[in-house]
Amino acid sequence: MKNSQLYKGSLTTIIMKLLEENGRMYGYEITQKVKSITKGELNITEGALYPALHKLEGEGLLDVEVEKVGNRLRKYYKLTEDGQKETVNRLAELEEFIKNMQTLVNPKINPDLQF
């Protein structure tokens, strides 16, 4: 993943946001969706995506559906009820984080923080 240190902490929130918008998705679809939304700027690798998906599944935030597509089985992920609630919390947290980062990186935008 590009700039992995910066994006790593937000990966699960990105996944949850995508699942909130798209209902259910499979692993490869998630990587392609992120790539297309960010116009190729952000590329989620298998090594980052699947551990994150399995972690969320283990925490009970994602549910799994397996379906036969063509000649193979495909594993779809979707948010559980707890996952939907948690997505709202995590998105709010991420927005707050982005706001704070923006204030720190570019303090001129927020006059209250100028000394």
Place this chain on the structure above:
Amino acid sequence: MQVTDNQLKFIDQYLENSGIKYLDIRYEMTDHIATALEEKEGVFYDEFQAYMVKNKAELLSSAKKFSKAATIRAFKMLVKGLVKPQFYIVATILFTVALLLNQRGYNDAVFTGFTILYFLLCGVIFSSYVHMVVINKKPEWSGVNRFHYAAALTVYILFLAVKPQTIFTDDIYLFLYYAVIISFVVMIISSYLKLKKMYKLRFNE
């Protein structure tokens, strides 16, 4: 390109030979790789080779992390079993029966019954794990296998480390210990069977 059945088998075999032994992980990875290859226009084996050169390390690292996460989940499941009502129901029934029989003078019979049941249930878990790993060697579902491993390890440690007869001198406490441990082992077996059924249903096997 369209990935054929034989090519799918080839991907699966390649992953298995690379050390990814769990079926559910391989199903997911095979689909991922096949979907990525289907977006290419070239020859399957060339595209597959190029894909693996670029992504093999990531795939293997992902599989390792998955196994680790599955083990942690399995131990959590074991602990969660201790708060399930079935655990308390079985323990209460066993303890009550033991107390009633004890009051009627069947102390030795209770003790023998508990010991046989305990050995039998622990033996089922432990020997089935040894059978799976040493004799059968059949690929399993990650969750089921790791749960089985966690169960066998826990039972083995309990069996070796705790000698109830030396800890509890009072028969009542000894009965309580056996009632609790046997209920725990029953709960482990029941969770294992449920988990196995869930995976079979999920993957239509």
